[in-house]
Ligand SMILES: Nc1ncnc2c1ncn2[C@@H]1O[C@H](COP(=O)(O)OP(=O)(O)OP(=O)(O)O)[C@@H](O)[C@H]1O
């Protein structure tokens with residue numbers, strides 16, 4: 045089947061779980077705060093707590109673990125690479141293994157553990173956000189949260205619209221990439237074997253037609269939007285509205301407790 | 312009389328695209344026509360003959376270089392009427408994928424309404440009504456890539472209907488559809504014309520699609536080549552074929568038969584032709 049079939053990173057799974065029904069803004073805020081405290085922590089047992097929080101959130105989201113981890117495939121490589129780097133390059137403390145100039149030392153193990161935990165926890169938590177929030181809610185949340193920056197001239201509405209159009213066109217462009225790839229393969233292009241250079245050349249044969257068509261689509265879309273009376277943010281209303289509920293209250297309270305606890309025990 | 316009102320008037324319109332080096336080639340020259348409220352007009356013509364340019368001029372996406380276009384009493388050259396005109400004139404484009412803005416159907420139908428600044432309650436109501444009108448209510452929450460081409464075009468039409476226009480322009484809206492999708496869309500358009508009284512301008516490459524219209528405008532190299540009812544326009548088969556245009560199958564066959572000495576009265580579609588042939592057979 046298609047090479048792009050297993051593209052699940054950031055794909056929304058509709059459901060009515062507790063996490064799904066949270067306001068995107070509280071999910072964003074929670075993710076942000078979680079990421080910060082996870083990064084600042086330096087106690088092994090705190091990571092046990094963060095892992096527990098993550099597992100609890102996953103349970104609340106009713107998503108299947110297999111699905112989540114399948115979406116993380118592209119990240120594994122990065123994770124393993126960073127762990128190895130830390131393991132061998134950080135020196136200090138007790139020496140565990142020594143082969144010539146090559147050694148694994150106490151600080152390296154410690155650092156590798158922290159990095160792995162930090163990256164792992166944050167990546168899974170972020171994918172929880174994108175898996176449980178529809179793209180529209182995601183962009184609406186971003187638009188609302190960045191709202192105050194309009195005053196200093198940040199084109200918030202335009203950014204949010206750009207984002208939602210990008211989301212709208214990702215499947216279209218993926219489908220098109222697939223079509224172009226097949227067309228090029230039927231002409232003898234080879235994307236799977238050959239040296240770096242011949243593969244790069246094969247990629248160019250995909251990227252160029254894809255760009256040409258993307259520009260064409262952008263032009264068409266701009267025209268269609270104008271024809272439907274689009275004139276930027278002036279006098280515009282919105283169909284979608286975000287609303288906080290008691291669930292968001294719970295999340296915020298929990299978040300504050302988490303910050304206080306980490307603040308107290310870290311020192 | 313109200314129904315005699317002209318809703319679109321083009322007065323000696325000329326248009327050219329300005330290119331970057333300052334030179335410009337005329338795309339339209341001395342184009343004049345007026346379209347009655349509630350009529351169904353087809354525009355045919357060769358590639359590059361200026362059909363899409365006319366559509367864009369009517370919706371004030373472009374402004375005439377010379378002459379004027381008046382839509383529902385507003386001149387498109389006057390900036391202050393721009394939004395009224397865009398609300399009055401809905402446009403459906405050729406590529407179904409490239410005109411859907413929303414990530415799901417409901418959002419897309421809402422797009423025009425959001426631009427108009429309509430209240431939420433009213434938006435909800437209009438979205439439901441217009442999706443029902445195009446028989447797409449079941450797809451309210453669907454993602455566009457899950458729809459067929461014909462369904463996408465119907466969603467695009469719903470997005471326009473929700474804005475309550477009086478004129479709908481289809482710029483080769485069926486060109487990228489399969490026969491089934493084409494039929495769906497054309498049926499819908501005829502129904503909107505007959506039952507809701509919309510003024511329809513259908514730009515097309517399919518001669519068969521023009522048969523149901525009140526009037527056909529034939530464009531040739533930026534000028535109007537012919538303008539009249541289907542039977543008037545298709546009476547000039549040779550002229551149309553000479554400028555490289557296709558005519559409906561029945562018209563071509565009828566023309567061929569006449570050239571070979573059969574005398575038949577003018578027909579447009581296949582059923583009429585069959586009737587005519589039977590009649591002439593009975594006579595002999
Ligand atoms: N943005 C543009 N800039 C410059 N020239 C253009 C532009 N768009 C169209 N033209 C030119 O204007 C002429 C008329 O184009 P138009 O799109 O109106 O033709 P058309 O009748 O719709 O053709 P088709 O059947 O291919 O859609 C063509 O010669 C075309 O090359």
Ligand SMILES: [Mg+2]
Nearest residue numbers: 362363364482
């Ligand atoms: Mg055209």
